[in-house]
Amino acid sequence: MSTSLPEIQLLTSNEFLVHPSQSISPSASFDIQAKPIVQAVWHSLLWLAISNAIGVLIALLLIVPGLNRTLGEWSYGRWMPVHMNLELYGWCSLPMMAFLFKVYDADHGRIAKWCSPVLWVWSIALAVGSVSWLNGHATGKLFLDWTGYPRVLFPIAMATLWTLLATSLIQQWHSSGNARLVVRIAKVLGLCLLLAIPAVLYFASSPTVYPPINPDSGGPTGASQLESTLMIIAILLVIPFGLTQRRTGRSWQINSAWIVLAAESILCFGLGRADVGHHRPVQYISLGSLLIWLPLTPAYFAAFQWHPNTRGWRISMLAWWSLLVPTGWVLFLPGVLDHFKFTDGLVGHSLLAMAGFVTSLLIFVLVQLLGEDGWILNRARSLYVWQGSVLAYVLLMFYTGWREGFDPSYTMIPGLERNLLYIARLGTGLLMLGASAIWLIDAGKLLRTSSAPEFSYSTERAR
Secondary structure, three states: OOOOHHHHHHHHOOOOOOOOOOOOOOOOOOOHHHHHHHHHHHHHHHHHHHHHHHHHHHHHHHHOOOHHHHHOOOOHHHHHHHHHHHHHHHHHOHHHHHHHHHHOOOOOOHHHHHHHHHHHHHHHHHHHHHHHHHOOOOOOOOOOOOOOHHHHHHHHHHHHHHHHHHHHHHHOOOOHHHOOHHHHHHHHHHHHHHHHHHHHHHHHOOOOOOOOOOOOOOOOOHHHHHHHHHHHHHHHHHHHHHHOOEOOOOHHHHHHHHHHHHHHHHHHHHOOOOOOOOOOHHHHHHHHHHHHHHHHHHHHHOOEOOOHHHHHHHHHHHHHHHHHHHHHHHHHOOOHHHHHOOOHHHHHHHHHHHHHHHHHHHHHHHHHHHHHHHHHHOOHHHHHHHHHHHHHHHHHHHHHHHHHHHOHHHOOOOOHHHHHHHHHHHHHHHHHHHHHHHHHHHHHHHHHHHOOOHHHHHHHHHO
16 A cells, blocks of 8 residues: 555554644654764753853852762862863854755754764763763863863764764765855865864864963953954854745845944054953953944844744844843943952853853754754743843843952852842753753654654554
């Protein structure tokens, strides 16, 4: 008995777990081509939930420091690098892996079956690194804590990903998606850049390359802040080209953004580095040039076609961006940075960047990749809980940092007000953990659905 695709979908729709608000479509859960993307989403959300759980533990240890004795050697100082590294190399990196699967067409065809092993190699490297950091093996360099065996294993995981992408590009070199010369050049250049990253990470993790703290400035300079922000903006501008199509008649928005990025890159190269401080006008005035991206970024994204499911996270991403850029500039100004430096105020701003802007951007990318299956990240309750919790956390830390700027002992010596603020922060962390747990559970359901053997199952139903 032969069975057509619509018949298979009709037969299976009563058995597989599908969100009630969603209809079955050829691009939905039963499309075997979507499986590597769903797997990447599950790995991403797994590490988000784990790192959020560790964040809750860290917040609890600040309120009840006596618990550190119960944990033995695995106390606050050991968990902090685990939390930060898992957020960066787990939650922030794996969605970009899904993006690369899509860009290099590794999510379908013969190569697709190798995506799962690559994801597991990445996750195993993170797990090994976590155990190493908990056992006290760390360089002390922010986000470059790789040392010992993990320092070799994680670059191997990166090289495994690169091999998958390169193989996929070779196999599909003559496909219709790679027909244009500019597309081929862009993908080859991307592979060249990705090839260098494992070696750069291994090299930069060495304690002998440069010290954890810049002895010249003791903190950020306008040039360093501008440089890192422009790299993020470059990623922002590249992402739409790998996800969707341009709208007709919107080329001026796209061209304007790239011209401004080029101009600011030239400005960045011209700024002084080394021992220059944030009191020099050329430093903070140059950093203020980033304010032009407040209107330019939403105009740029409006020049592309997006799936309707992305609307909530696209708005969230742009809203957090509109807060991140001006507050980042104000916090760098003379007088303000002197007050907030090394306080909870900068912790709050870091969370604004990572949990607010970056997380909204990553979920926006994942929803676009999932298409109709993006409902797993679109529940209104978890979306609003996440956004509200992040905003409350940022406001709490800005207030705490402001008080700490006047009295450094404010957060070091427990007091009623300080404890209440930290308890409130713990509450926001629990809410963020709850939202991420809901996303992980739904992603697990979607993964089981997309992994179902639809043909054998439909044959069984057709008998």
